[in-house]
Amino acid sequence: MRSVKFKLKNGKTVIIRSIQESDYDTVVEYLEKFSHDIGAVQTTMYPGRKKPSKEEFIKKYGTDENKLNIAVWDDKKIVGIAMISKERPDNLYYKGRTAGIGLSVLHEYTYNGIGGKILDTLEKWAKENGVKTIKAEIRHKNIPSIINCIKHGFIITGICYNAVYINGKWIHEYIAQKEL
Numbered sequence: 001m002r003s004v005k006f007k008l009k010n011g012k013t014v015i016i017r018s019i020q021e022s023d024y025d026t027v028v029e030y031l032e033k034f035s036h037d038i039g040a041v042q043t044t045m046y047p048g049r050k051k052p053s054k055e056e057f058i059k060k061y062g063t064d065e066n067k068l069n070i071a072v073w074d075d076k077k078i079v080g081i082a083m084i085s086k087e088r089p090d091n092l093y094y095k096g097r098t099a100g101i102g103l104s105v106l107h108e109y110t111y112n113g114i115g116g117k118i119l120d121t122l123e124k125w126a127k128e129n130g131v132k133t134i135k136a137e138i139r140h141k142n143i144p145s146i147i148n149c150i151k152h153g154f155i156i157t158g159i160c161y162n163a164v165y166i167n168g169k170w171i172h173e174y175i176a177q178k179e180l
């Protein structure tokens with residue numbers, strides 16, 4: 001994707017672009033920082049989670065027509081990361097038309113419009129790539145993410161009870177979808 005500049009609510013300008021192989025160190029640094037910021041309650045990026053090797057990184061973030069990995073840069077620092085991936089790419093028998101999304105923003109950069117801009121960017125890629133439905137799985141107490149998705153036209157279409165067990169409690173996950 002083309003890199004896109006945009007202005008945050010606090011006046012700073014940041015850039016969104018797709019992640020490249022040369023971004024390995026910056027991405028690992030971000031993952032480390034984010035997992036400590038947020039802990040494990042809202043996302044799968046828990047503190048101490050094994051960081052990807054260079055090979056795993058290339059496999060996950062390398063170019064692939066069925067997915068897009070993007071990051072938001074404030075100068076040389078990544079402050080947000082997101083992905084969209086077709087769940088069942090086309091094969092001989094059917095056309096896969098749903099894509100799953102995931103996104104995160106560093107805590108000190110939240111409430112500035114990045115989460116919303118990321119959703120717009122993922123949606124644009126989805127439309128350009130034949131996707132009809134985008135889907136997020138959101139832990140049930142993750143109010144910022146629920147609000148962000150609802151404000152961008154997602155609806156809650158289901159719930160997965162007891163999706164994960166964290167700190168002695170079962171956490172459910174909402175399925176939120178947007179028809180494009």
Ligand SMILES: CC(C)(COP(=O)(O)OP(=O)(O)OC[C@H]1O[C@@H](n2cnc3c(N)ncnc32)[C@H](O)[C@@H]1OP(=O)(O)O)[C@@H](O)C(=O)NCCC(=O)NCCS
Pocket residue numbers: 038042043102103104105106109110111112113114115116117136137138139142143144145146147148151
């Ligand atoms: C969810 C998340 C991506 C939102 O990012 P963000 O950059 O703060 O989002 P924005 O600033 O664009 O806010 C989007 C909308 O949600 C609202 N919002 C965000 N956080 C909110 C909160 N805690 N309470 C109420 N509203 C909130 C904003 O006001 C905004 O509405 P507006 O456009 O009418 O002003 C961010 O909080 C985050 O990274 N959370 C941890 C990771 C995560 O939960 N990822 C999603 C997993 S499904």
